[in-house]
Amino acid sequence: MTHPLPTPAHPLRIGTRGSPLALWQAHEVRRCLMAAFDLPEAAFEVVVIKVTGDQVLDKALKEIGGKGLFTREIEEALLDGGIDIAVHSMKDMPTVQPEGLVLDCYLAREDVRDGFVSPHVARLADLPEGAVVGSSSLRRRAQLAHRRPDLKLVEFRGNVQTRMKKLEDGVAVATFLAMAGLNRLGIAHVARSAIEPDEMLPAVAQGAIGVERRANDARVEAMLAAIHDGPTGQRLAAERSFLATLDGSCETPIAGLAILEGDRLWLRGEILRPDGSDVIRAEARGAIADGAAMGADMARHLLSQAPKDFFSWR
Numbered sequence: 001m002t003h004p005l006p007t008p009a010h011p012l013r014i015g016t017r018g019s020p021l022a023l024w025q026a027h028e029v030r031r032c033l034m035a036a037f038d039l040p041e042a043a044f045e046v047v048v049i050k051v052t053g054d055q056v057l058d059k060a061l062k063e064i065g066g067k068g069l070f071t072r073e074i075e076e077a078l079l080d081g082g083i084d085i086a087v088h089s090m091k092d093m094p095t096v097q098p099e100g101l102v103l104d105c106y107l108a109r110e111d112v113r114d115g116f117v118s119p120h121v122a123r124l125a126d127l128p129e130g131a132v133v134g135s136s137s138l139r140r141r142a143q144l145a146h147r148r149p150d151l152k153l154v155e156f157r158g159n160v161q162t163r164m165k166k167l168e169d170g171v172a173v174a175t176f177l178a179m180a181g182l183n184r185l186g187i188a189h190v191a192r193s194a195i196e197p198d199e200m201l202p203a204v205a206q207g208a209i210g211v212e213r214r215a216n217d218a219r220v221e222a223m224l225a226a227i228h229d230g231p232t233g234q235r236l237a238a239e240r241s242f243l244a245t246l247d248g249s250c251e252t253p254i255a256g257l258a259i260l261e262g263d264r265l266w267l268r269g270e271i272l273r274p275d276g277s278d279v280i281r282a283e284a285r286g287a288i289a290d291g292a293a294m295g296a297d298m299a300r301h302l303l304s305q306a307p308k309d310f311f312s313w314r
């Protein structure tokens with residue numbers, strides 16, 4: 001390191017949302033940096049930033065206007081210099097960052113699968129005819145409606161505890177949470193089973209933590225390079241290029257997953273109508289270095305297959 005490292009007197013400020021999962025992720029980034037540079041905990045300061053998306057719990061996310069809802073205030077703090085890095089769930093991140101910010105550091109990816117959460121039913125396939133399931137994710141709702149048109153879908157938001165209470169109260173018999181979040185919070189047991197990607201393809205970048213920085217901050221750039229996970233970067237390059245070409249966000253019914261197989265990359269993607277009446281899927285295999293091009297090609301292929309009115313909900 002040619003740059004001075006942070007010290008307890010001049011700590012590196014890590015910006016995050018205040019949810020339990022977001023805090024865990026910020027502390028994980030701190031742990032990685034402490035280990036990489038042999039620094040004490042006091043060389044870092046975790047700064048909690050309130051974001052619009054966390055304060056509006058009574059409305060469906062898509063009503064309050066999706067993109068950047070959980071990130072805007074954090075990115076403003078980063079640009080203003082109030083924080084030095086920002087930690088995000090990559091699943092929630094738009095594919096384009098504001099001028100002056102860069103998002104190219106990813107920690108090693110967690111479990112990418114969705115978890116099936118239910119006090120009564122062991123697996124997705126065991127849901128009885130007409131069962132009520134709770135989810136506010138446009139992707140999960142569309143995938144379920146497609147697979148099981150008999151199910152009744154209700155909106156479900158709030159933290160894990162709130163959702164578990166709703167299940168106990170009988171508001172729904174099951175819901176879905178990313179296994180990554182449950183694993184990180186040490187509560188994977190609330191999921192009765194993990195849903196394999198061929199049954200429910202996860203959201204692009206699900207399970208990956210990203211660290212955003214100012215483009216002109218060379219010290220932070222060098223520090224983040226030390227904790228970046230290359231394979232996760234290769235997978236997200238393909239998935240996020242797919243998403244970018246579709247012009248989607250985490251609140252649109254788009255799913256995508258890249259898996260590395262030796263020196264090859266296997267990419268799967270799908271787009272759905274929100275009511276599940278239609279799904280268009282594709283998959284491709286190619287060289288890892290071609291991941292971004294594969295993602296864009298796959299997106300264009302899906303778009304060319306989609307009927308004219310497929311995106312009329314946008």
Ligand SMILES: NCc1[nH]cc(CCC(=O)O)c1CC(=O)O
Pocket residue numbers: 089090091092176177178179180181205206207208209250
């Ligand atoms: N959209 C909310 C969100 N963003 C990231 C995660 C989970 C952790 C991850 O995927 O990295 C979740 C909650 C969920 O889908 O259960």
